[in-house]
Amino acid sequence: MDTEAQHMERDRSSGPADGTEEGSRFTHVPDRQAASMSWGRAVFMGMLCTVALLLFSSFVLQPFLIPSGSMEPTLRVGDRVLVNKLAYRFGSxxxxxxxxxFDGTGSFVQETSGGNALGALVRGAAASLGLAEPAGSDFVKRVVGVGGDRVVCCDKRGRLEVNGAPxxxxxxxxxxxxSDVAFDIVVPEGTLWMMGDHRSNSRDSRDHLGQPGGGMVPVERVVGRVDWLGWPLGRIGSLEGTTAFAGIRPADADHG
Incomplete structure (x- = not known):
């Protein structure tokens, strides 16, 4: 009995002198270094996601904020559309x-140099994510004439004609x-004749007839095709196509 009592007493005396339990020495203390690493990792991942979005919008699908009513009723001010940048990448x-x-530099607007490079970069990044209005050289219009087409306005019934067909x-x-402006033009190969759907409120190819290039937009200046509406919620969906040009003969058939 004495031996057992002594053993139990020795067990009690082996603990800390202040009487606290051994487990209490491992109370949790916030690890500032770990928190800092976690925050740095979150910032890095955020930057990585932003870069990925910018790359995606640069080469695949770019949001585009509609800044004016020149394409009403098809597109309205404040609409955010998704531009398919792959639409014309593989020979189409x-x-x-x-x-x-499209980029209207050299056709709709004069080429300029200089300016705030950093500001332009930030604005361009915001515009590519659909968070800001596009650059002043970016436009959205409808293709009315392609290379070789003869586009005339207007016939006796006030209709547009392409290659002799209303x-x-x-x-x-x-x-x-x-159009309130009469014109009769032949679109040079490799260029496009562009017009807005809101003809009385659109500055388009018609407004540059007397300027160098005659309002024609080089095909290589096209950024992409507007395929979808991404905002507002009530208008989300694919952009409705048109059959207005379905009966137009090829340009060579008209001129041959």
Missing amino acids: EPVRGDVVV VDEEYLHPGDRP
Whole structure:
């Protein structure tokens, strides 16, 4: 009995002198270094995701904020559309009726140099994510004439003609005529004749007839085709196509 009592007493005396239990010496203390590493990892992942989104929007699908009413009713001010940048990457070219985004430098706007490079970079990144209005040189219009086409406005019934065939443009803004400006042009190969759907509120190829290039947009300046509406919620979906140009003969058939 004495031996057992002594053994139990020795067990009690082997603990800390202040009477606390051994486990209490391992109370949790916030690890500032681990928290810092976790925060740094989150920032890195955020930057990585942003870079991935920028690359995706640069080469595949780019959001584009509609800044004006020149394409109403098809596209409205504040709409965010998704531009398919792969649409013309593998040998395909824009066709009549396509709604496209293009760089109007040299055709719709004069080439400029200088400016705030950093500001332009930040603005360009925001625009590529659909968070800011596009650069002043970016436009969205409908392709009305392709290389070789003869585009005339207007016939005796006030309709647009392409290669001698009248075009019933059902997409025009209600009350608008095909054009208040008469023109008769042949589109050079490798270029496009662009017009907005809201003809009375659109500065397009017609406004540059007397300027170098005659309002023609080089095909290589096309950024991509507008295929989807991404905002607002009530308008989300694919952009409705048009059959207005379905009966147009090829340009060589008209001129041959």
